[in-house]
Amino acid sequence: MISSDEEFHEWLLATFREEADEILTDISQGLISLEKAKEEDQAELIEQVFRKTHSLKGAARAVNLKEIESVCQNIENVFSALKREEISSDSGVYDLLHRSITVIYSLLSSNPSSEFISSEIVCALRTSLIEKKKGAVFESDAFPEMIGSNIPPSGCNNVLDISSPYKSHFEPTKSEFSAPESIVSGQETRHELQPGGRGTPGHTPGTDTVRISSHKLDQLIGGSDDLLTTRLFITQRLRELEDMMSTFSLWKWNYSQIEGDLHQIREFTYGIQKSSLPPDILLPLERLIDFFKFDHEFVVSLQHDLSLHIRATDMDRSALEVSTSEISDLIHDAVLLPISTILSPFHKFVRDYSRESGKLVDLKIEGGEIEMDRRILESLKPALMHLIHNSIDHGFETPDVRRARGKPDNGLLLARVTPHSGSKVSIEIIDDGAGIDREMVREIAVEKGVITSKQAPQLTDEEALWLIFRSGLSTCREVSELSGRGLGLAIVDDVVSRLGGDVMISSESLKGTSITIVLPVRMATLRGVVVRAGGQTYVLPLQQVKQVIRADPSLFKYRGSRLVARIDKETVRVVLLTQALGIPDPGPRLTGTAPVPIVTMEYGGRQIACVVDEVIQVQEIVVRPLGSLLKSVKRITGAVILGDGTVAMVLDPIELIQEAFISGRQERPVGKTEREGRRILVVEDSVTSRALLKRILEMAGYLVQTACDGVDAFAKLKEYEFDMVVSDVDMPRMSGFTLTEKIRTDDRYARLGVVLITSLDSVEDREHGRAIGADAYLVKSNFEKDSFLTVISDLLSGKPSSEMEKTG
Structure with missing residues (x-):
């Protein structure tokens, strides 16, 4: 509730700024449409822009913004003259009108110099109108210093800062990535003004359209994320119940070990030897046997009840998952x-x-x-x-x-x-x-x-x-x-x-x-690898994670002062997570025989092996933004609440990778990889698939040549030397199977590797591929870039590199 006149005025100004932003965007686009429009279409466009300007003038008068009202009045005068055909439009008039819009943006931002500039633009508009009525050609450059040349970027929260001078858009700072709120404030979509189009005056939005602030949308998204967190909590509780259920297996095993002994004691206590037992022993023994019987029945009943409870909880979790997914989809659709x-x-x-x-x-x-x-x-x-x-x-x-x-x-x-x-x-x-x-x-x-x-x-x-x-x-x-x-x-x-x-x-x-x-299209729910390092729990977003492995300590070695590891036949820089985060704990030892848990991450063609104490699990995560005090903390992008209620920091893999290569500020040379010189022939009749395979292999450092089918490929094999052939199977003129057979029956290509990539996934096709000598058979429906490159790398290991040269 607005409790005072001052608060009401602030609210009214905020509402005006939002409305002004919409109108100014429509006017700007209307001016651009006018410049391009044919003469017969201009009248309707002029009317539209005229009415938009009139609306903005009225709104400015309502909030007592006299300078904006004055500028709008003079823009309106120009369009009034255009409507009555008292003047004709030219580029000079349009330039001046665009600068007038820029001035209004500046006035909206409460720029101290705006009032002076507004009086100058008003003067320029009046002069333009007088000159045009006299038949003179108006030059907007006659006012180079006073019209929009020194207007700083708009600070209005609800104004898209496109029409301001352009310096602010190119400052390379992190703040640049925070877009103005206007583009996300929930206003109706604006369309470029066109004759007869949706931008025409009088178009009334449908009754099913409501205005909602971006802040409230953010709250809805936050609530949706909270539901996901609750679902993770329930999943964790379910996992704990299942762990409890597993303890019954241990109880059953222990009970089975003494079940025979209990039977003998029961026979002895209640059988013919009962009379030989002293009364002071018989009564406690009977009570003990009765308790074991009750205990067995009680535990079996408890196990049954717990099993039903787990089943019901799992059903509830599944129902909640469906509901939260539907709600999340609806909310995320609302922010599209x-x-x-x-x-x-x-x-x-x-x-x-x-x-x-x-x-x-x-x-x-x-x-x-x-x-x-x-x-x-x-x-x-x-x-x-x-x-x-x-x-x-x-x-x-x-x-x-x-x-x-x-x-x-x-x-x-x-x-x-x-x-x-x-x-x-x-x-x-x-x-x-x-x-x-x-x-x-x-x-x-x-x-x-x-x-x-x-x-x-x-x-x-x-x-x-x-x-x-x-x-x-x-x-x-x-x-x-x-x-x-x-x-x-x-x-x-x-x-x-x-x-x-x-x-x-x-x-x-x-x-x-x-x-x-x-x-x-959407900001998807993230998945992350949960790890421990230095006694703390962290999350690495799965997007940059390449693989999680337990490496033998013998793979680690020093090159000068830099620690590296040999992983998948590649030399990778090693980062100790405790050291990267400045944690005193030394972390896992890289000596001895115990495997070392590492997470390999890749970004921008660079790869690191991150050594951690323990890899816990991979799970869905909802990243919470850091508070203002923690925004500048390096290597941390946010926080998550894990299923067990633990708060964990989300690490920034990109920053970790970039810092690992910061030494000497020297970037890895383009095209210089350990695979340099290895030549691969890609055979594929589909232009798209051929280009994709070529791009993947070249980005991995291989030299690639292409052929459109088996005939073309075999001709290139005769002309050039290759280390491997990667071929489709189903191709015109000569299939990949026939090409493989020709390669294997020619002594010149005895050591040439052949990888078939095809949509044919039957067992017979696979067996036929192996029978004719293919080294690997990959199915397109299951194609993964990393697996493909691993196959290529494995098959090429130990082969000498070759230069591209003609063979006689």
């Missing part, structure tokens, strides 16, 4: 927002920033209605900003260069959203610019020390492309407020990895570049 929520406001940014950069770029959004978890959208916004900014800065050419290359003056930046396999979404940022110059990337990478001059020519074009995601590498020679630091795409890679997604890139010279992000 159209991706257009964060993409649409980029229209204004693209327009303003491209012109500021001397370029003309139009943004087109496809699939913006597809929905994603708002928490993912929060984290994704800065990554998308970096990608869009990067395309404008480095991808697009100036109009004169585009004209010389036969392209239209205006570049097209396409943000395409499509459903991906499973519960994932693909977001493509595609530009029709100049593409990425691989040779320039190689040169700059050498200059920056990312790779050596010897490594540069050895990189494939694809490997050279991936260099742009390395921190510190930028193709921009000059460092400015927004460009040249080499952080943008590194941040994109980091954000997407932390969200459990993947990044892919392709580029064609003079035709453009495409960067694809694949992300889950």
